Amino acid sequence: xxxxxxxxxxxxxxxxxxxxxxxxxxxxxxxxxxxxxxxxxxxxxxxxxxxxxxxxxxxxxxxxxxxxxxxxxxxxxxxxxxxxxxxxxxxxxxxxxxxxxxxxxxxxxxxxxxxxxxxxxxxxxxxxxxxxxxxxxxxxxxxxxxxxxx
Numbered sequence: 001x002x003x004x005x006x007x008x009x010x011x012x013x014x015x016x017x018x019x020x021x022x023x024x025x026x027x028x029x030x031x032x033x034x035x036x037x038x039x040x041x042x043x044x045x046x047x048x049x050x051x052x053x054x055x056x057x058x059x060x061x062x063x064x065x066x067x068x069x070x071x072x073x074x075x076x077x078x079x080x081x082x083x084x085x086x087x088x089x090x091x092x093x094x095x096x097x098x099x100x101x102x103x104x105x106x107x108x109x110x111x112x113x114x115x116x117x118x119x120x121x122x123x124x125x126x127x128x129x130x131x132x133x134x135x136x137x138x139x140x141x142x143x144x145x146x147x148x149x150x
Contacts, residue, residue, distance in 0.1 A: 028066070028088045028112075039098065039116040045088060046110035053112060055105050060094045062103070064112070097121070 030043040045053070045066050052067040066088045094100065099117040106113050 026086050026088050028064070028090050030090060032092075034118075037118050039118070041092070041112075041114040041116065043090065043112045043114075044110065045107070045112050047083070048088075048107075048110070048112075050107045053105075053107060055103075055114065057094075057100045057103060060096070060100070062092045062094055062114075062116075064088075064090045064114070066112075 028043045028045055030041055032039060032041045034040075043064065045068075047068050048066045049069070052069075054063075054065040056063045056065075068084075068086050068088070070083060070085045094116065097119055099119040102117045104115045
């Protein structure tokens with residue numbers, strides 16, 4: 001004897017109504033963190049053919065697109081179908097401090113990983129302090145340094 005759950009039916013109807021109004025690209029859940037000299041973006045894309053993943057960098061805009069297609073066999077009679085074919089889209093504005101030429105990506109177990117290196121110019125660095133004894137007398141104690149006007 002099957003149990004009938006009216007709340008499950010209501011949830012399914014509400015999901016169908018709200019999802020049908022939203023037929024455009026879907027957002028993908030992602031995490032972004034910095035690990036040393038690079039940023040790592042991980043995005044959930046379960047059931048995606050890796051060949052459908054497209055990553056573009058245009059200036060400082062990173063765009064990730066992916067498609068999920070579902071196989072349908074001839075003569076198949078669906079009992080239930082909750083997974084949908086869908087397209088996914090995510091765009092991120094990259095800061096000036098990243099090396100867009102060396103961005104790399106991999107896909108494993110339904111997770112897309114994008115590595116975004118920090119540019120050499122944006123990495124923290126030490127500035128040597130010169131003294132008159134070290135041979136650089138361009139700025140000495142008591143000299144006035146004017147700020148650069150922008």
